[in-house]
Amino acid sequence: MGKGQKLWKRAKNIIPGGNMLLSKRPEMFLPEQWPSYFSKSQGCTVWDLDGRTYTDMSIMGIGTNTLGYGHPEVDAAVLKTVQDGNMSTLNAPEEVYLAEKLIELHPWADMARFARSGGEANAIAIRIARAASGKDKVAICGYHGWHDWYLSANLGDDQNLAGHILPGLEPNGVPGNLKDTVYPFNYNDFAGLEALINKNDIGVIKMEVVRNMGPKDDFLHKVRELATRKGIVLIFDECTSGFRETFGGLHKKYGVEPDMAMFGKALGNGYAVTATIGRREVMEAAQTSFISSTFWTERIGSVAALKTLEVMERERSWESITQTGLNIRAGWQKLADKYELEITHMGLPALTAFSFNSESTLKYKTLITQEMLEKGYLAGNSVYVCTEHSESVVAEYFEQLDPVFAMIKECEEGRSIDELLIGPVCHSGFKRLN
Known part of the structure; x- marks a missing residue:
């Protein structure tokens, strides 16, 4: 385990629920693998306690930083x-x-x-x-x-x-x-x-x-x-x-x-x-x-x-984050069409999200987070957009996401999703933590 995962185990023993915000619980993303804590943030980049950097294509502080971290x-x-x-x-x-x-x-x-x-x-x-x-x-x-x-x-x-x-x-x-x-x-x-x-x-x-x-x-x-x-x-x-x-x-x-x-x-x-x-x-x-x-x-x-x-x-940040969100939504749809997957879009363009029209949607979300984390991304099925999400950042994100959609297509055709997941499936709502 990394420093963040070890610290989260300590936190759950001394802080009811582990932290102060349900939406930031590691279990909402990738139980037992999520880095959990940050040491630094800048633009749309986050550093964990082990010094590893991640591009935040997730919820950007739960939507707090439309101008990017540390403006x-x-x-x-x-x-x-x-x-x-x-x-x-x-x-x-x-x-x-x-x-x-x-x-x-x-x-x-x-x-x-x-x-x-x-x-x-x-x-x-x-x-x-x-x-x-x-x-x-x-x-x-x-x-x-x-x-x-x-x-x-x-x-x-x-x-x-x-x-x-x-x-x-x-x-x-x-x-x-x-x-x-x-x-x-x-x-x-x-x-x-x-x-x-x-x-x-x-x-x-x-x-x-x-x-x-x-x-x-x-x-x-x-x-x-x-x-x-x-x-x-x-x-x-x-x-x-x-x-x-x-x-x-x-x-x-x-x-x-x-x-x-x-x-x-x-x-x-x-x-x-x-x-x-x-x-x-x-x-x-x-x-x-x-x-x-x-x-x-x-x-x-x-x-x-x-x-x-x-x-x-x-x-005019509201215009740029809306357009970027629409571009991200179009990118998800393009991948879904490429691999013949059905998805449903949700949220405002600048708070865009999607879900797979499948009984395994939560497992697929977990798989995305697992695979993208390994590639240096905080990512799942939603992106809260900021002005630092440039065209090049978004393009690189989709280049890395493409093979994950390919894996999901294989699962829809019979490959076992459970064999691909390293740990537990992420939570989707309020649950008491052990």
């Missing part, structure tokens, strides 16, 4: 902040500048609040929206973090959230009296949402603008009209989708304005900062509740976000 301008701004001082009894002026910038990008919004993680931003938005609506019940569509309010959807049926990214989540530790406060609905099922609202006293609709498919039959416009007609606060969770296809929220692409929206992940290019923006009449409700945290006032997050937005705007 020189963003890092320089952060380093200056460290030198000048990150914390003080006084407030950081950059949080005002950042609020003004986000409101400028979203003219429908009047106010902003900041936090440091997506889960926090989601909890902030729900607290404010419930205070503004005066109602407890929430309709949700998509993944919105780990807090009690969200997991309470699984109190009545632990499969309620199975179709919202993470199957297998158990609501242990969530107070039972939160049951029947959060109701999932399916994307593009307007009739289902309307029936849900007619049956329950819903005060808030929270949803991702897009996850794996775009809106059909004016779905988003219908949701907006329904929320307006019923006096419901409409929240768009753009923690993942923000700044991927537009300079701001993905809702700008579809011409639908929410009452609140949250941004995270790409906002600080790897530094912790999230934003909740909204209409004044909704956001002012924050002052009727208590929403406050010491490290929401640190300076690095706002500084990183301001510089990230500056670089994004100058380079």
Whole structure:
């Protein structure tokens, strides 16, 4: 075992679940073989604890670094902040500048609040929206973090959230009296949402603008009209989708304005900062509740976000990562056609993914990760694109991926996939670790 694998074994004994983020567990990629930890990252290259380098054609910090790891301008701004001082009894002026910038990008919004993680931003938005609506019940569509309010959807049926990214989540530790406060609905099922609202006293609709498919039959416009007609606060969770296809929220692409929206992940290019923006009449409700945290006032997050937005705007990064994602998607399809394999594409172009239409799809994903790791790639069945994924990087990736697709074709024709796999199959959802 390498240093990273040995350290992961130690971690599982002293950290419940091994680490702080399910999506970074080695078991989600390649159990017992994934390098697990990094010593350095730059551009789209990652160094493990043994000094081996990998090209990251995987999830790029879970989509945090659209400008690549260690962007020189963003890092320089952060380093200056460290030198000048990150914390003080006084407030950081950059949080005002950042609020003004986000409101400028979203003219429908009047106010902003900041936090440091997506889960926090989601909890902030729900607290404010419930205070503004005066109602407890929430309709949700998509993944919105780990807090009690969200997991309470699984109190009545632990499969309620199975179709919202993470199957297998158990609501242990969530107070039972939160049951029947959060109701999932399916994307593009307007009739289902309307029936849900007619049956329950819903005060808030929270949803991702897009996850794996775009809106059909004016779905988003219908949701907006329904929320307006019923006096419901409409929240768009753009923690993942923000700044991927537009300079701001993905809702700008579809011409639908929410009452609140949250941004995270790409906002600080790897530094912790999230934003909740909204209409004044909704956001002012924050002052009727208590929403406050010491490290929401640190300076690095706002500084990183301001510089990230500056670089994004100058380079029009959302356009390049979208085009690269479309090129990667076309490359996967070209390989699938070459080897007569059926695949299904998922996600935004800049967060592109695919799966094999086969009972062995999870084993094939594991095989890709296993074989590509040996060739110096962090890779699976998804690529979260950054501006450092150049044409030459993508071309070399597909040159190395081609023979793996050939192996999968052989498996579809009778070769044993189990004989090709060196270790266990990767996980696909939440599982307790031994």
